[in-house]
Amino acid sequence: MSNVECVYTQPRKRGPRRTQSPRPLLPGGSPIVPGVSEHPTSPVQSQHGSLADQPDPTAAAERSLRQDLPDLHLLQPHDYTSFPDQSTEQSALPSALHASSAVTGHTPVPAPATAFDTYKRFQDRLTLELISLYQAIQGVGITEPIEVIMNRHVDAFVAHLFPLAPLVHESSVRASIVLFRGLVSGLEHADSDLMTQDRFSTDTRDFSMEIVRSMALLTALCAEVGWMLPPALCPYGTALAPVFLRTSRRCLDLCRDDDLLDPDASSIITRYFHGNCMHAGGQTRLSWILLGEAIRIAQAMRLYDEAAYVGLNEIEARLRRHVFWQLYTSDKSSAFLNNNHFTMHQFIFGESMTVNEPASAGSNLLLSSSFSESTLITGFNLCQRFYYHASEVMFHMGCASKQVMHNDSHPLKDISPMQRANLINSYVRLTTVLDDAPGCLQSFARVDNTTETSPGGNFSLLNLHVQVANLLVTNFYLRMLVTQRCAEDGLQPLLGLPEDPLLMDLRRSEIARDIVRVVQDAPFEALRINGEPLNEKIRLVGATLLEIASRATNRQLKERVKADLTILLDILSRLDSKACEALIQSATTQCS
Template sequence: MSRRACDACKVRKVKCDGDESAEPCSNCRMSKLPCQYVRQARKRGRKPLPSPRPPPQHNRSRPTRSQGLPEPPLRTSSSETPSPSLISSSTCHDRYPPAGASPGPVSVLQSTPQTTGIQPQLGVNARLQASHRELVSSLLVCAPGSSLDTIVSKCIDIAVHSVFPLGPLFHEQSLRSSVPLQSPLLNGDPPMRAPSGPGYGACVAYPGDLAKLRSYATLTALGASVSFLLQAECLTNGVQIGQAFLRASLETLKLYQDVDAAYPDASSLVIRICHASALHTDGRTPAAWQTLNEALGLAEQMQLYKEHSFEGLEPLEARIRRLAFWQLYILDKYAALVEGKPMRMHQFSIATPITTQLRAEAEPPLLVTVLMNESPSLEEQLLAGFYLIQRLWSTASEVSLDLQVLSRFCSQAPDAQVAEEAGRLNLVETYLRFVSVLDDFPPSLECLDPTGTAENNLAASPRRRFWLQKAHLLVSYHCLRMVFLQRFADLGLANMLGCGNDTMMLASRKMEIAHDFITVITSVPFDCLLANGESCVAKIRRIGTTLLEVMHEVDVPQLASRAKSLFPRLLDVLGKLDSRASDRLMSESFH
């Protein structure tokens, strides 16, 4: 009697060396998956031919909102086995088809006209295989001693430990089920449209094909983000590895970007968030902002700011969409308050209040804590920290919007009326809500002791995940205090924050905030600052710019001397983060 392959090996179509009565097979041990024999064996041989499809009926009723596109099959035949979705195993389509869509069953994209007069390009499968071969060959050069699957598994491990606490956007078991990573083989293989033609994108004829493309694009995007973010922890030549993953993910997304924009799902947001992170860390800032704007646009198109937009979705898909929305909400506020970008996700821009709840009832878990011998409550503790991060940026955005409204009033009114208008807006109460956000840390963050964080013992500890969140909260909090102090002073309202409007008092308060900020960045574990990415560098640079202003523009020797004593400590941390911004800041300090 022949051996029976376990369920995980059967789905991934790899050779299984396990036995139902023995230990888990080697593939499941490597991928950290449960080795189970639950699925019933299928009959071998040719399957009967499908019955002819009936002709389309033009009077067919329009699909309901919960129908949309046909779902990708969860079970397929041996010749049609899509890779498991990295985001969820639910629907891969949006429930709001664009106006004018065909009312009957439609293919994911319509066929490309062959009479365009343009020489046909490579087929989709050929393009995918070429991109995958390029990824494999690039990784062989960057990491000659490691295989693709080893690198991917390492990236997943790092994502679970270093990315999830700040961006809980993926389902761990689905990620691990996608190893070994193979080039997606589509059932349909029409020619590509010409890159210069309208609507450049592949013609995907089957919903299952779309699931395969999204799965591959998501995993390679996550690999790119992780490799850029934590180069030393991931592998040597992390930049080159990240660039290889990023090229593969961008090339795959390009094949279906038209249908992805028309029918977005959770992966559409997660892929672009990972792309933006990788591009930002790689120094390609304009491309990073453009990619982030695409993700924000898709979130607005999906109306994720409305709670009812999650109705009718599979629980896992709904949870990833919800978390992705709040991650984009946080990134939007960071871009506006720290980087000076326009704020997009607020009630004035979308012309309606944001009704989306932080979480829903009976949500499915995202982490596999049992296999890692971790506490079952770990995920809930991490999400409590993530929700606190959201609350910090939410209250900060309320202060910013009130100041923005007040600034328009200031241009046409005397100072007395400005102060009166500020009182009418309850600006002080709004600011006090912001400064009190961190008064009640969750127990998982409150118990962290900076004096007991030996970094060599912290790397493999669950405490490191909480330090990632606490570092983000404290660094962001003090940076925002500095931002708001300057904005209040620009409006002549610094006295509302307890300091006068004269230069000396304002500079003195700035030095207090800078001291608190530098105390934080020198006391938290350094690798937690590194894992916070370029956003952490931007906040440090913001405080450094303020110190430079005090050093060169304030005619009070004591304050200038204090700024000069604080600046080298900040510059030392910035230099260790290995950012190109540190060199520019250092050159400015000696002019």
């Protein structure tokens, strides 16, 4: 037969849609498509020419690469972890293409991407993100080597943020900096065509999702430091924090599906850092959503069950345990401060929460020995106990308030002795958390006289000041919260609180004055390092004082409240709290 395709001059009106005749195939099975260039455009080169001719090499390359690469959310794990022998494929394909072109006069499209090709594109995407980070750092006028900048961020985290969030294995993070250096090696001497050269690729057989996770965690840590610490402690933080955060989120996007299916400690910690950065930027709602994703991963990993830690590497188990309790505290804090729902509770888990709190002894997460890491872990555990017992008090108060609502004539009569005992005992546990704490964690005066520090000097003292500020403010803030909730539910007699409104306002003003003393005694840098969570606690106390001042009829009480409120407003303004700007404006009007 002539193989000439029939042509119908009249339109078809009935019958099934006609399919095209199959096109001739190459020996490798690929269809011949006319009008396609023999040399396809490089994944990192624009179709309009060399990147050197473009005004913004990074932007042009990124647009081109993101269009050419497939959606990596759809890739399966084996797409970038197993690699066939590509040597035969790469050598056989060009000869077949040229032979077919000579016969047909058309240039064919290459065969469908192999697992190696897909993996290479995955690698190119990660490399692109790291190169974009490198060039962004250069774009803000920073000339120091990038590994020096990253090491400084790690130093700052260890020195100032580790007491609040002991979520990093220092040795592993510093190894990630070396890995990053290898992935973008030679960039200091790169020319304008750097994106068109294969000078950043590594051995693909040694490349895996773990590298992507490590890069996402490293850049998230740097973003956390930039957002949380003041310029005096992190000079480049303001300029680089958004850049590091964007890179970290993009790196995580490269392996998001597989990371969710097979998570480890870094999967949760990276997302926790992302949420913290959003919180520090005043985006509390988005922060809560990101925190929720980290919490769901922890629930899927059953980190509330002690059996889930059996058989794990010691460091991995330690990090998982730490991040679980960090999420537990953050969940309670978010519920108390921002009226969100609890998402980490044994009633939600559907079974008992059997996980133990982190041990103060064991494998160290830090390399430095200038202070006692066990003391910092003890302080970390004390903070978790505050929120654990506070949530207990709130739960028992909720149970008791339901009984009060059903009996208006004798509101406390229907509360059983068991309910009374549970509420009172949980309240006592909350108010005595610090009784057994080491002396250096009970007051700022004891920090200065502590023997816990060794040749670390100020480095160690600031660590302890940060932790003491967090513990003391949290202690009085939770007492204020319980007192207010008790008054709202009409349960004052159960906890020995006065029922008279004036006396209740006086009691709350006394708690507020305790917090004022704490923030006045604390080193200001310790308050700044604690960041938005501490600022929001001060904000809640300030809002309480503002409420009392607006309705107080007693002159002495009103003057006391206004004086304390003025001090808190001054501290909040100096802390530059983004989440507390509305309170500062309304309170300034009230006090004027």
